[in-house]
Amino acid sequence: MRAMFNDDNVKGSFFLATLPDTMDNVIDNLATRQLTAFQDIEPKILDISEKHSLDTTNLLSAYAARQTAAQQQNAQSSQRPFPTTNKCTWCRKYNLTFISHVYTNCNELRKHKE
Secondary structure (H helix, E strand, C coil): CHHHHHCHHHHHHHHHHHCCHHHHHHHHHHHHCCCCCHHHHHHHHHHHHHHHHHHHHHHHHHHHHHHHHHHHHHHHHHCCCCCCCCECHHHHHCCCCCECCCHHHCHHHHHHHC
16 A cells, blocks of 8 residues: 555545645646646645735735724714714604604603603
């Protein structure tokens, strides 16, 4: 068995079989070029992994910048003293028309109190 596992074509075939499904297009490209030896496949996979690691660092920095911007926007929105739309909580509780006024100016609440 040792002779079989030392064969470069067998190593390449086993390696290609262990790649994830997301790399099917890479496997197809290597198969159409008839690259089955591990010594031929290894540099190509290493190039792909280097490019991928560069892409992930760019993605991580973009993600961090977006999170920072979202946190700043949330901090600014939490500084508003009143919500942007006027909604009466008392009318909402009793299933009345609650949009366009607040409970301090609510006619229904005033009628209820009288």
